[in-house]
Amino acid sequence: MQYQRITPKSAMQVRLHAKNTFTVVMVVGFLYLAYLIFFESGDGMPEIDVDLKDVISYAVLAVEMGGHAVVKVNEEKSLNAAAKGLTDEGKEELLTRADLISNHLILDILQRFPRLQIVSEEKASEMSEREVEPYRSDNYAVWSGVKDILDTIPSRRLQLSDVRVFVDPLDATQEFTEGLTEYVTVMACIVVDAEPVFGVIYRPFFNETIFGLQGFGVVTSEGRHISPVETDKTVSKVVVSRSHAGKVKEVIEKVYGQKMEIEAAGGSGYKTLRLVNGTAELYLHTTAIKKWDTCAGDAILRTMGGAMLDLQGLPLRYSAADPLLNKKGLLATMNAPNGSKPVLVPFTPYEWTYVRQLFRSRRISEVKECITILAMWISRTGEETPVAISCSHVLLEAIHADLLSEGMCESERYMAIGDLRSKHGFAIMRFVNYVNEMGQNTTVLRNMADAVAVFGIPKRVVEIRHAITHQTCPDISELRSVTAFCLEWLWQHFWHSDSSKAMTSGMAGISKTTADLSEFGPQDGREQQYVTTIRAFNQWRKKNRNVEDVEEAEVPALAALKQHLLHDAAGFLECFVRDGHLIHLPHQLKAAKWTTSAADEYTIPEQLQQLWQPVFHVIFALKLGAELIGAFFLRLRESHLKADSKNQITAYARMILRQFADAELFTEDDWGRVLDSLLPVAKHFNRELIDLVMIRCTKLSRKRRKQVHSILNISSPALEPPSTPKSSMRHQDGDASILTTPDGGVVRTVEDLQKLMKRERASNATGGSAAERGGGCGIELCDAEEWNDVPFGLTPDQRLETFTVVIEDSAARRKRKAFDTAITLDD
Secondary structure (H helix, E strand, O other), X not given: OOOOOOOHXXXXXXXXXXXXXXXXXXXXXXXXXXXXXXXXXXXXXXOOEEEHHHHHHHHHHHHHHHHHHHHHHHHHOOOOOEEEEEOOOOOEEEEOHHHHXXXXXXXXXXXXXXXXXXXXXXXXOOOOHHHHHHHOOOHHHHHHOOHHHHOOOOOOEEEHHHEEEEEEEEXXXXXXXXXXXXXXXXXXXXXXXXXXXXXXXXXXXXXXXXXXEOOOEEEEOOOOEEOOOOHHHOOOEEXXXXXXXXXXXXXXXXXXXXXXXXEEEOOHHHHHHHHHOOOOOEEEEOOOEEHHHHHHHHHHHHHOOOEXXXXXXXXXXXXXXXXXXXXXXXXXXXXXXXXXXOOOOOOOHHHHHHHHHHHOOOOHHHHHHHHHHHHHHHHHHHHHOOHHHHHHHHHHHHHHHHHHHOOOOHHHHHHHHHHHHHHHHHHHHHHHHHHHHXXXXXXXXXXXXXHHHOOOOOHHHHHHHHHHHHOOOOOHHHHHHHHHHHHHHHHHHHHOOOHHHHHHOOOOOOOOOOOOOOOOOOOOOHHHHHHHHHHHHHHHHHHOOOOOOOOHHHOHHHHXXXXXXXXXXXXXXXXXXXXXXXXXXXXXXXXXXXXXOOOOOOOOOHHHHHHHHHHHHHHHHOOOHHHHHHHHHHHHOOOOOOHHHHHHHHHHHHHHHHHOOOOOOXXXXXXXXXXXXXXXXXXXXXXXXXXXXXXXXXXXXXXXXXXXXXXXXXXXXXXXXXXXXXXXXXXXXXXXXXXXXXXXXXXXXXXXXXXXXXXXXXHHHHOOOOOOOOOOOOOOOOOHHXXXXXXXXXXXXXXXXXXXXXXXXXXXXXXXXXXXXXEEEXX
16 A cells, blocks of 8 residues: 655645635625625614505505404404403403404515514414415405505605504404494504504494595595584584493583583594594593504594594604503594694683682782692693683792792892792793784784784883893893783783683683694794794705705795794794704614713714704804804703703804804804803803803903903813912911912902801991991802802803903002902902
8 A cells, every 4th residue: 555645735735716716705795785885884774765655555455454354253253352461440451363363464464664663552473374364355355445546645755764553453352352343443553753644444344444644635445535524513422432431421521511422432443433424523531542542543633634632632642752552541523623622621610710809919828829729720731721821820920929028038038039030030931922922823923022012012021021031131120010011911811801701812822723734834832833843844854864955945944944033033043952853852862872972072973963954054144153052051051951961052062163263154243142151151161162262252352351261260160170379378367267379369268258247247236337347348148059150250130241350460459349349369
């Protein structure tokens, strides 16, 4: 046997096959390309556009397919009902075989859209295709009945991530097990940005389908368009759930007496259809209810101009951030005037009469009792409280605070002035805004002074309101005078009438939605117009993120936004910088996978900057940069500002000030106003940014800048921690221990002031002279919390222009009189 010797050269030879090598390179290349597309972009997966019309078609097909399966299961008498848990009221909640099969078929159809968010009453079942297949109807037969109608729906492109579908595979399961099949429905609802835009309700045992799309209308499966039944032809009946009809009957009788008939019925979908066909006027549910039970009916009612609200008067929302269980009850109707929300009256006739007796009293006990009753009314109806009542409440609270201050000693009353001014100021702002909302009754916004003048409100009141909001709060005596005027106006125009006349006179300020389908039509409140415009722009921008050169004329939301800025820049910007609009809420940050930081290096994400870029362009084109910065700084003065909000606000302010420091967008006066509003919140920024603003204030002398630095050193230690001179020493001056600097300068401490106050009180008690009392300095100890955000040396009602810091050599230090507003510091 011969052995061949293996050499190192022969062992190391590797031969590459050209075809295999090319295949490997191609596979690696495609994998790398997929990585760049799906992961390196940061989004995980690319956005998918979908036509709403396609989703609607599949939703209709799905509910009819599920409904046919429900009928087949019922014919087989194989319900296999079982308890799946308890409701919030402790009642057993049933689950049948029909629920599971219908749910399986519906999800199977809707899941043909990848990544579509589906919210169903039942979880994805473990039933096999073999078990479900006998109940699967012929797709074409089901489809052909409504295909021609669905083809008439206009196309609308949406991002799939903005779309959610709510599914109830079998509504009224309890009634289904009892053989009450007239109550059974199958429902699906399409939600876009938390609003239900499409709903379909299918009655499988009657083969009836009704669906509604906002802007298109409500249509039956036969193609018949449904219009709301006239009010006088609608049956005066309230449909309620069979499980708690007795409790609801008590509520209805208290409100309507014997005028309304009550009918117990099963299934939320069925009760909604009763409103649609006019055989009932109200649908009332007083306990918790799941949103897949209400979504489809809510969409149909909204389409027809009706309303479905919780018992606090608020529309239901269906976003991922909102809970699936509505614990606030439900009230639905088709006959709300002009599509508005029903008004919940917060008082009884006796309470109204009693409040009228107390309203003009100025006895402290009666004012307090009146405030308590009004607060009770507000708690009953929440945000649906008539604005005239909520305005009366805050105005009387200011009066009550005034009455309480009359029993205080002089020093306590002085310290309470700031709180009194805040209460009066807020009440006056609320009142003027309320009257202004009533005056804005056209599509073109009016000047606030003109809008309120028609109601007899003098221009001076509007000027006081603007001074409270944007300038220095006026003197307390002026505020008291305006508050008294506001209360008297409310008495003459609202409280002087009986309750029925007052609530229907238009002066109540009850919120109503317009019947106009335009996004930017007239609305009751200017602030509500701002919110609507901002939301409309946000929705448009999310669908057009890559559009850079945006023309105002092409985007109605942007044009409306510009009009708001022209008429009330401060009011709009105040709304714009709130949480939930420009400033993201925690759940919005979490959804976008963004985090904030208090570090000076933190910047707003580029995607967010790009989202709001057209709005910023309009703001700066109108030369409103200083007003925007002022709105940011005003928010920083809020006492309970969340950390994430503060971080975003400071980042926006830093970004704008640094980017436009060398541009000509800010005038000299603008920079002065920026500095004026910056100083009270200087602790949130570093010295570099403050210096950047001061340098742009060319009229600010070097001496003045040095004075401002001295103020900041004292009032904001975080900006520049003061260092104690090593050579400083204490020496005894009578009974006071005084800290001195090397050149003889004297530094007084809080302890020194307290001793001086004791000395003054002792001197007053013995009738000493002014000289013995410390030169009549009149120093009193104040509450530090009251002055927390006030720069050192200023009082809450002073501005930077009214304060002077005189820096002199110690040898040339001048003599100062008592209450001199200047502070002398060593150079």
